[in-house]
Structure formats: C-alpha cells, structure tokens
Amino acid sequence: MIRQFVSMIVAVMLLAAVVPYASAQQAPDAVPDVESAVVAEQRPAIDAVKKQISNYDQQKLKADTDATLADLRLNLEGTSKKLLDIGVSFRPRITEINARLDQLGPPPPQGQPPEAQIVTDERIRLTTEKAEINAVLGETEDLLIQVNRMIDAIGEARRELFTNTLSQRVDINYSLGSEIVTAYGQELQTMNRLVSSWWRFVVTFKWQSMLAATFFAGIAALVLLIGGRRTIGHLYFRDPGIEAPSYLSRLAVAFWSTLMRSLTVIVFLATTYLFLGYFNVMRPDIASLIYMLFCVIGIVFFVHALAQAVICPGAPNWRLVRVAPRPGRILMVLITATATITGLDYIADTINQIAASALSLTVAKSLFATVLVGLLIIAMAFLKPLEDAESGATKPWPRAMRIFLFTIGLVPIIAAFFGYIGLARFVSQQIIINGAVLVTMYLGFLTARAVSDENALAGTKLGQAIQKRFGLDETTMDQLGLVASIVINVFVVILGIPVILLLWGFQWSEMSAWFLTIATGFQIGSFNISLIAIATGVLLFALFYFFTRWFQGWLDTRVMARGKLDSGVRNSIRTAVGYLGLGVAAVIGVSAAGINLSSLALVAGGLSLGIGFGMQAIVSNFVSGLILLAERPFKVGDWIETGGVGGIVKKISVRATEVETFQRQSLIIPNSSFINGSVGNWTHRNKLGRVDIAIGVSHKVDPRRVHDLLMEIARSHPLVLKNPEPFVAFSAILDSTMQFEVRVHLADLSNSGSVQNDVRFAIIDRFSEEGIEIPYPQRDVNLHLEDADSIVELLTKRVRDELAADGKKFKQ
Incomplete structure (x- = not known):
C-alpha cells in the first residue's frame, strides 16, 4: 500500500505540470502530428516492461514454491524501479515546456489583436507534446499499479504457503500399515x-x-x-x-x-x-x-x-x-x-x-x-550431566533448562500425533540446526567478551607473538583486545543472522536485496543513510588521519630538523599541521559519508547561541590556544612564570598548556590565563640570563676588600660569562650587616641552581680563609627600672625560702 501511495504521488506531481496550461488553452482547430523525442526514447523501455510484466504474471500462476515466489517478487521490484525511473525521465522535458509556455503566455482573448502565427503554432506544439507525455505517464502509472498489486499478491501467497505448510493437518490412520510397507x-x-x-x-x-x-x-x-x-x-x-x-x-x-x-x-x-x-x-x-x-x-x-x-x-x-x-x-x-x-x-x-x-x-x-x-x-x-565443583558429584540440569528441554521435546511429538506433520517437522528441524548455529554464535560472543578482559589477549600465544613482533606494551595490547572483541562480535552477527534467516525460510535472493538496500542507502525522513558511504567516510578519515600523522613525523624529522629550527617552532608547526590535517580528514570523511555539510552548517548556526553562553570558557581557551601557537609568547621547553607559579612548558594544546614545576608537579593551565594575564618567560628568545646572589658581612670588615673577593670568586666560575662581566653591588647597610649582591650572567639559565650553589660554597670557604665574619642579627636590650633595690630584695628572699624548703625535704 505504501508503494502504491508513493507511486500515485509521483504521478500526481508530474501531471500537475500539465493542468495549469491545459485549462487555459483554446482547443485548436487542427492538432499537428508532433513526435516527442523523450517519448520516442522511452517507448521501447515501456514496451519491454509490458512484456516482462506479462511473463511475470504467467510465472506467478505456475509458482508453487517459496523460492520461486521470492525470486519473482525481486524481479517485480526491479520492474517497479524501472517504471519509476521512466516517469522521472520525463521531468526535465516537462520543466522545459512549462518554462517556454510561461514565456509565450496565454493566447489573446477575443476582441484583442491576434498574435503571430508562429507563436500560436509553437504553443499548440508544446501543448500537444505535454498531452502526449501525460498519456505516457498515465500508462506508466497503470503499469506501476499492476506491478505493486502483483507484489502484494506474491507476499500474500508466500504467507499463505508458509501457514498452510505449518497448519495443514493430516489424518493419521494407523490401519494403513500394510499400505505403507507396500509403498x-x-x-x-x-x-x-x-x-x-x-x-x-x-x-x-x-x-x-x-x-x-x-x-x-x-x-x-x-x-x-x-x-x-x-x-x-x-x-x-x-x-x-x-x-x-x-x-x-x-x-x-x-x-x-x-x-x-x-x-x-x-x-x-x-x-x-x-x-x-x-x-x-x-x-x-x-x-x-x-x-x-x-x-x-x-x-x-x-x-x-x-x-x-x-x-x-x-x-x-x-x-x-x-x-x-x-x-x-x-x-x-x-x-x-x-x-x-x-x-x-x-x-x-x-x-x-x-x-x-x-x-x-x-x-x-x-x-x-x-x-x-x-x-x-x-x-x-x-x-x-552437571558436575559439582566441590564434591564432583553429578546433578541434573537447572529447573528452567529441564522445563525448556521437556517443552521442545514434547511439541513435535504432540504436533505429529495430532496430524500436524509440517509443524512437527519444522519445529524438530529448527531445534537441531538453529540450536547448533546459536551455540556457535554464543561461543563467538563468549570469545569476544573474554578477549576484551584485561591482559587477556597478552596471555594467549597469538597475543604474545604479536607483542613480540611489534614490541607493544600492555596498554596497547589491551586496546587491541577491545578492538578484536568488537570485530568478533560484528563478525558473529554478520555470519549468524543470515544463516538463521535462511533456516527460517527466507531466501538468499531476498537477503541479498535487503543487504544491497541497506548498503547502498535507505531513506529515514529526509536523510539518506548508506552503510557503504559511511564505511567509505570512516575509511577515508582513517587514511587521511594516519597520513597526517606520518606527514607530521616526516616534516619534523626530515625537514625541520635539518633546518636547525628550535624545538618550540617545530612543536608549533607540528601541532598546527596536525589540527589542519585532522580538520581536512573530518571534512573529507563527512562528505564521503553522504552527510550534507550545509545541514551541518545550519545545525552549527543553531547551536552557536548555546555555545556562546554555555561554552564560553572552552571556546575562549580554544581561541587562546590558537593565538599562543601563532604568536608564540612561549614554546615547549621554556621556563615561564604566571600567577605565582613557575616551571617548564611541556605541552601546548588548543585548550590548555601543561607546565611542569621544579617539584615535578604537572600543572594544566587554561590557555585563556596566559592571554588575559601576564606571563614571565625566562627563556623567551634565548637561555641567557642573570643570577643574583645576596651576601651579608660584618661592619668590622673593609667593604672594598669584600668587593674584590666577591669579584674574584664570580670571575673564577667556568659557567659565568665574561661578557657581560660579573658585577658586585654594595646594596645596603643594615643594622648588623653590610649587604652585597653578586650578579653573574649565564649562557643557559637552567644551570642557575648549580652555579648559585658553587658560588655560595666558594664565598664561605674564602671568607673563612680571610677571617671575614658573616654576622647573624643581634639586638642590645636596656632595662630602665625605677625601684631596682626593692626588686632585688624580693628576688633574694624568694630564693632563700625555696632553698630552706628543699633542705627540710632532704632531712626527712
């Protein structure tokens, strides 16, 4: 019924192009003999389809098996598609005729000056051609309705054949034993x-x-x-x-x-x-x-x-x-x-x-x-049959299993004795063959589940061989196990379901047509879904993705490494190429899968408002990551400080940047923090930097002598640059010390820790040799008491009392 309804809609749409003009035309006195090129082109195909339908009608009357009816139905469905294609082939010509008739306009009414004869002849010719196409469309529609009725009749005949096979009752006469022996x-x-x-x-x-x-x-x-x-x-x-x-x-x-x-x-x-x-x-x-x-x-x-x-x-x-x-x-x-x-x-x-x-x-x-x-x-x-795990004694099937076995055993016996031989044979045959198929599928599913367990694949001989051959770690082997589990499940379903359908009476030709329809495309609403297109899209995405990864490695190791580019520039270019390749792979995959990008654009436009309000932070971090990759205020390996945190940049992604502190703590900092806040980069253009070392000495020491010693110590260190040369600043005079500051420049600021240690050890050793004191903070306290004698007398009396009490305890 649905197929007939769709066919009628197609015919009505094509006929609708004829009606507006046919009603407005004045019947001509003489219709010239017009031969439509499109009708002449499709006429042999229509005649061939008529002959096919007649042959199929004769075959339908003789068909007595389900396989013959199934093949006949597939042939009729192909004929129906041909008829629809024939109807659609007239559409371009109908569109051209309508456009030309719009240009010519309607004929002038009575009382108005007549139009040119050439315009009248062309209008009559176009109208006649439309009428001829309309007649052919009507003929095609009649054939399509006939084919759809035959398809429905074949479906009904197959259902009736299957029902009769199962429900037909045979009178069992046990007195015919001699006849059976003779037969x-x-x-x-x-x-x-x-x-x-x-x-x-x-x-x-x-x-x-x-x-x-x-x-x-x-x-x-x-x-x-x-x-x-x-x-x-x-x-x-x-x-x-x-x-x-x-x-x-x-x-x-x-x-x-x-x-x-x-x-x-x-x-x-x-x-x-x-x-x-x-x-x-x-x-x-x-x-x-x-x-x-x-x-x-x-x-x-x-x-x-x-x-x-x-x-x-x-x-x-x-x-x-x-x-x-x-x-x-x-x-x-x-x-x-x-x-x-x-x-x-x-x-x-x-x-x-x-x-x-x-x-x-x-x-x-x-x-x-x-x-x-x-x-x-x-x-x-x-x-x-079951064996107890502890005692080893045998025990019967579980109650549900026993009931199931008794049921499927009694059904064919009861059906046979009541005369329903077809039903009994069907049930008994399906129990055995379907049971074997289902048990095999169940083993496949169990295998898939077992393969997906942790360290399961690595424990097998095949997994050990793969691990040894390709040098894979345990995590990769577990991931391969999950992939193998999915592949096994899909393989079991693809092989098992067609076999079960064949056993249940479906024909291979039918299943091939179903698979072809699912693979090449089927309609859900306004969307056309094609498994082949989807698989092609996934395959192309995977190919371009792996090509992008290979191109990243080749560009990094073969091109940029030879160009002596620093690691930060190489990482930025590599990351940009990776995201660009991923985007291109996604666009190619989506297009190959048959997904309309304009529809995605509409969806993206509809979601833009929600993204703007609900995902502001994510979008902000994403844009900030792109800015960081483009402007490169810091790169991988730089020593930066932001928000009171300092460390080495390990990774820059489009959403966040990974910074490792000197305590080996990994910090994931959103990229917007770097764009909206200040960032200190110790190694922005190079690793050259200055180290300041503060030292304090006693007021008793000659400051010029201290200055000369500190300069000598700074110049003697091998990692301290000669240009700019070291500098010692007399920075402050405090209460207990005179403060000096040694300022040295290093070619690689990452060595600052070791250089500071070496310089401080050298200062301690040299100051010890020279007798220079490094004082600690001290303060003199002066007490001003108005009645000091009374306080001394009270303290003395208290001490005497305590001593006397201790003497009495000792005597006791």
Missing part, C-alpha cells in the same frame, strides 16, 4: 533402479572422472588439514600438561578445533560435488540426492565436532561447560543422534520428491523422524 517397497525398488542405472553409467563411461573428482577433493582436504595443523595447529591443540587453562584458551581451542575439523570435511564434500558436476558425472535426480546427502554429512559432522569441543569428555580440564565425563559422552551421543535423524529426514524428503512416494509413506517417515527427535531431546532432559 516403502516400491520406493526402494524405484531408488534402487535409479541409483543402479546411474552407477552402471559411471562404471562404464565415467569411472575415470569419478576417481579424478574424488582424488582432487581428497588432495584439497589434505592440504587444508596438514597446512592448518602446521600453521595454526598450536591454536587448537589441547596440551595435557596444562592443568587449568584460561577460559580464553579453552574457547580458542574449542573454536579452532571445531572450525578446522568441520572445514576439512566440508571442503572435501563441496569439492567432490563440484568436480562431479564439472565432469558431468551426475544426472539431475542423482545430483539433488548427492547434494542433500553431502549437506547432511557436513551438518552432522559439524554438530558432533561442536558438541565434542564444548563438552570435551576426553579432556575435562579443557571443557567449556562443567559436565562430568561419563554423562558428557552420553549427552554427546544423544546430540549427534538427534542431528543424524534430522538429516535423514531431509534425505527422506528428497527421496520422496525423486521417487514420487505415496502420501502415506511420506507422512509415516516424517512422523517417525519427528517423534524420535522429540524422544531424544526428552532423554537429554532426564540426564544428570
């Missing part, structure tokens, strides 16, 4: 005759081709098996010497052992089938039987290998589920038997089609298979 004997005779005749043909004419097909298939399987063991055999080899392998190691062994064993068998079977077909060894009826036989063998072997990898009764320390060895073997046999019976049911269905078996025999075989599968599942529910 079974006839089927055996028919199949024996077909297989015998084919085998005689092979032995007589194609035995060499048969041997060659088997030989080449065996070679392919052996190459895969031996090559897999030599290359990745360590990934799925269970080492008996490891008593408690990690969960990730057990998962890896289970996955790779199942994959390699199953893949070897599948490659052998698939290669054999392909070579038999290539050498024309198989007849069509035998080909379908062999195809089904090979599929069943591959699926049963896969289920068996998967169960063995998960339960692992022969090596309990490598099992994924804590199942006791003896019940584990029984459980593995039951699982393999269930898969085998389900596979035999598929083979029996193929034989029914080849031998045209009787309905009673078909029902009997399906009834037997579904009941047996249900009984095997119920037998699994009665098992006590």
